[in-house]
Amino acid sequence: MALRHAVLAALLDEELSGYQLAKAFDLGVANFWHALPQQLYTELAKLEKDGLVTGREVVQDTRPNKRLFKVTEAGLAELERFAATANKPSFIRDDLLVTVQAADHVDTDEVIAQLTERAAFADAKIELFGGLLRQMRGDRSEEEFLRHGERIGPYLTCLRGLAFEEGNRDWCHRSAAILRERRTAHAQR
Amino acid sequence: MALRHAVLAALLDEELSGYQLAKAFDLGVANFWHALPQQLYTELAKLEKDGLVTGREVVQDTRPNKRLFKVTEAGLAELERFAATANKPSFIRDDLLVTVQAADHVDTDEVIAQLTERAAFADAKIELFGGLLRQMRGDRSEEEFLRHGERIGPYLTCLRGLAFEEGNRDWCHRSAAILRERRTAHAQR
DNA sequence: CCATGATAGTCAATTAAGTGACTAATCGCT
DNA sequence: AGCGATTAGTCACTTAATTGACTATCATGG
Numbered sequence: 001m002a003l004r005h006a007v008l009a010a011l012l013d014e015e016l017s018g019y020q021l022a023k024a025f026d027l028g029v030a031n032f033w034h035a036l037p038q039q040l041y042t043e044l045a046k047l048e049k050d051g052l053v054t055g056r057e058v059v060q061d062t063r064p065n066k067r068l069f070k071v072t073e074a075g076l077a078e079l080e081r082f083a084a085t086a087n088k089p090s091f092i093r094d095d096l097l098v099t100v101q102a103a104d105h106v107d108t109d110e111v112i113a114q115l116t117e118r119a120a121f122a123d124a125k126i127e128l129f130g131g132l133l134r135q136m137r138g139d140r141s142e143e144e145f146l147r148h149g150e151r152i153g154p155y156l157t158c159l160r161g162l163a164f165e166e167g168n169r170d171w172c173h174r175s176a177a178i179l180r181e182r183r184t185a186h187a188q189r
Numbered sequence: 190m191a192l193r194h195a196v197l198a199a200l201l202d203e204e205l206s207g208y209q210l211a212k213a214f215d216l217g218v219a220n221f222w223h224a225l226p227q228q229l230y231t232e233l234a235k236l237e238k239d240g241l242v243t244g245r246e247v248v249q250d251t252r253p254n255k256r257l258f259k260v261t262e263a264g265l266a267e268l269e270r271f272a273a274t275a276n277k278p279s280f281i282r283d284d285l286l287v288t289v290q291a292a293d294h295v296d297t298d299e300v301i302a303q304l305t306e307r308a309a310f311a312d313a314k315i316e317l318f319g320g321l322l323r324q325m326r327g328d329r330s331e332e333e334f335l336r337h338g339e340r341i342g343p344y345l346t347c348l349r350g351l352a353f354e355e356g357n358r359d360w361c362h363r364s365a366a367i368l369r370e371r372r373t374a375h376a377q378r
Numbered sequence: 379c380c381a382t383g384a385t386a387g388t389c390a391a392t393t394a395a396g397t398g399a400c401t402a403a404t405c406g407c408t
Numbered sequence: 409a410g411c412g413a414t415t416a417g418t419c420a421c422t423t424a425a426t427t428g429a430c431t432a433t434c435a436t437g438g
Contacts, residue, residue: 002284003424009290019386032290034280039425041387064386064433076294083288083295087303089310090283091223095191095275097349101198101221103342105265106272114276121278146367147374153292156367160286160360167356171349178335178345185336192394208416225396230417253403253416 004052005082006033007043008075011053013151017066018044027128031161044069052078100175108183112176119172122165129162193241194271195222196232197264200242202340206255207233216317220350233258241267289364297372301365308361311354318351 010021010029021044022037035043047053052075055067071079096118103111136155137145146152199210199218210233211226224232236242241264244256260268285307292300325344326334335341 001423002282002287005284006287006290009287012291012294017386022386031281032286033282036426037387038427042424060385062434063384066386079291080295082284083291083303084299086284086288087306088284089307090281090285092220092279092281092353093191093222094279095194095271095277096279097221097346098191098195098198099272099275100349101195101342101346102201102268102272103345104340105201105342106269110273114272117276118278147370151293152367152371153290153294156292156360156364157286157290159364160289160356163356163360164281164353167349167352171345171352175345175348178341181336182341190393206416211416226417227397228395231394249415251404252414255416 002082002086002088003033003035003039003043004047005079005086006035007040007047008052008071008079009153011069011071011075012079013154015068015070017058017068019066021069031129031164032157047075051075103179108179112179112183115172115176115179119169119176122169122172125165126162126169129158129165132158133162191271191275191277192222192224192228192232193236194268194275195224196229196236197241197260197268198342200258200260200264201268202343204257204259206247206257208255210258220318220353221346236264239263292368297368301368301372304361304365304368308358308365311358311361314354315351315358318347318354321347322351 006029007021009032010016010024016024018037018041021040025033025035025037025040044053044055048055048069052072053069054072055069057065058068059065096114099106099111099114133142133155136151136158137149140149145155149155195218196210198221199205199213205213207226207230210229214222214224214226214229233242233244237244237258241261242258243261244258246254247257248254285303288295288300288303322331322344325340325347326338329338334344338344
């Protein structure tokens with residue numbers, strides 16, 4: 001029951017439409033919560049029904065009209081309640097790890113290919129997060145920003161995302177290197 | 190559709206009962222895939238129906254009887270197929286990150302408490318994974334084991350789990366420290 | 379001027395995941 | 409002798425997540 005809180009947290013900084021929210025969940029927000037557009041539209045409807053967000057119609061002549069949502073007082077209170085109670089440890093579900101777990105029983109070339117692909121994906125994320133961080137802290141140093149910035153939550157989660165992807169990249173490179181070396185060694189026998 | 194592959198990957202090394210599998214998914218395996226006992230019993234039944242695993246009844250007199258499952262040839266082929274096609278990037282869903290995202294809008298003490306709790310959890314995991322790694326490599330060095338060990342898949346995934354939890358721990362400590370400092374600075378004004 | 383892609387969604391249906399309660403045996407402990 | 413913990417599950421139910429198809433409008437490139 002935490003998608004709703006992820007949506008509330010994402011709407012704290014700016015009013016967003018369902019569509020924009022979906023974009024956000026595809027980029028930075030996906031860093032702390034993953035969700036598909038469908039879920040977001042559904043969840044926004046529920047949140048509005050429960051009075052945790054309010055939507056307002058914005059008429060556009062160049063684009064289709066949209067509804068921008070913002071968090072209400074009740075929504076903030078709900079987030080507060082959530083912060084005080086929630087603590088399910090995060091769980092991982094990763095196809096790549098499943099594949100590597102089975103590495104000794106499946107085609108090594110495939111595993112190496114998957115690892116390489118994931119490393120590239122991680123690199124893209126690392127660049128993305130690096131850019132987001134620079135943007136958030138502006139001309140301040142990280143230390144300075146974290147000390148005195150007025151909105152550091154997104155910065156902290158982005159730092160975690162960055163470290164996570166760096167971890168992914170390093171592990172992918174190392175694992176691929178090991179598998180390559182073993183393949184070579186095996187071929188030489 | 191990857192829980193089935195996670196189960197197959199987990200059953201590669203040893204025959205397990207549903208109950209044992211559930212234990213495993215609560216410990217090490219949870220490192221690459223999270224699932225509840227319910228799901229595992231259900232999935233095992235499906236896998237058996239589809240001929241990807243076979244179960245055999247083991248009569249115990251000291252304990253209730255159990256059914257041990259092992260992967261069939263068809264199961265191995267299915268894993269092979271999976272390894273060659275799957276590549277959904279792993280997604281994160283973490284209550285704690287949602288909380289930290291909202292850190293500037295909710296009670297700082299609560300956020301710090303959650304971070305501290307998670308750091309302790311990460312420490313426990315780090316110890317657990319460290320032990321598992323030692324056990325897997327035996328008296329060999331890591332390098333030696335990874336070069337010549339005959340079953341390195343679980344070792345590699347465990348390494349990722351270890352690095353992940355170390356990342357968690359470090360990030361939790363740093364974030365908590367930053368929030369504590371800001372709280373103090375704010376109080377002094 | 380037509381196709382493609384971005385914006386901004388909705389509806390229906392299925393699958394996966396999670397919750398809660400319940401059975402049954404044995405072991406250790408008090 | 410009885411209580412709780414551990415082993416080894418099953419059944420019913422609800423909620424969350426995913427898949428796929430569909431409707432519009434407008435802008436841009438060829």
